[in-house]
Amino acid sequence: MTDRRQVLAAALGSLLMPTARSIAAPALPEATGPYALPGTFVHPLPDPVTGRRYEVWVDLPPNVPPNAPPQAGPRPAVFVTDAPYAFPLVRALRNRVGQQGRNLADFVVVGLAGPADESAVEMRSRDYTPSDPRTRPGRPADRFGATRYGEGATYLKYLADVAVPAVSARYQLDPDRRVLLGHSYGALLAAQVLFAKPALFSHYILGSPSFWFDRHLMFDREAAYAKQHTDLAARIFQYVGAYESVAPGPRFNKESDLVADARRFESLLRKRRYPSLRIESRVLAGEDHLTVAPAGATLGLLWALPGKGPYEG
Helix, strand or coil: CHHHHHHHHHHHHHHHCCCCCCCCCCCCCCCCCCCCCCCEEEEECCCCCCCCCCEEEEECCCCCCCCCCCECECEEEEEECCHHHHHHHHHHHHHHHHCCCCCECCCEEEEEECCCCCCHHHHHHHHCCCCCHHHCCCCCHHHCCCCCCCCHHHHHHHHHHHHHHHHHHHHCEEEEEEEEEEECHHHHHHHHHHHHCHHHCCEEEEECCCCCHHHHHHHHHHHHHHHHCCCCCCEEEEEEECCCCECCCCCCECCCCHHHHHHHHHHHHHHHCCCCCEEEEEEECCCCCCCHHHHHHHHHHHHHCECCCCCCC
16 A cells, blocks of 8 residues: 555656756847836937036836927926936836826936946046045045045036026926935035025935035035025925934944934024025934935925825825
């Protein structure tokens, strides 16, 4: 009896076991090229002053032809720094969270991209920063390893004179719903725009802003602005991860307390009592500098460009 059971079990196992031929993976055809996100367009848009070969990446809402006129007036738009990371992220958030305009307005995504032959680290270190901290004594050399810093004013001029006007005209963007979203150094750039040309954008989403940069230079810029102006017509949303303070542990910052800096920034602006200013800040539990952007950007977009509603989760 035992022998018969063993024979039956072996026979059944042979029937259920796939053959080597049936589990062999098919040959993968050669790749046909990089995947292109549907509805996206790359526009070379060099800086006529510096000659740098910048690009703008544009993504229209789903099912909108590139030359179609807006059906209900000019289009809202979100300009994002650090385009290789933020452009696909914000595009995905609009499509997933937005639910075709119900939860988020169907906005145009505009990626501010550096020259294709230049590293993102070099570009953002040069173009997003307001000064070169290496000219000051006593700065740690390992914290500033890029080739150039402090050309934020030059890049801001490119944004104001070239990129924003060209994209706004081509895609019929609404100046009253034109958002600038930046993270880290990108938020540092957004703060520079805020105090130099606040009307360039209607809303500013500052993600984990690097206010620590060059001995908190942006707080000096804020004070200089306050001496010359009685109003700041801007809407500002800040987000920062709870781990972006200084404490023991692998997810906490080792040097710069971004949570305290963001709170200080909001406090200073509120004390100015600018009649047209609106500012809101969020500290997101469980998030650090590397993980906070998706959740923070989602909250910022819901704040800046709410949809037609009612919201559906």
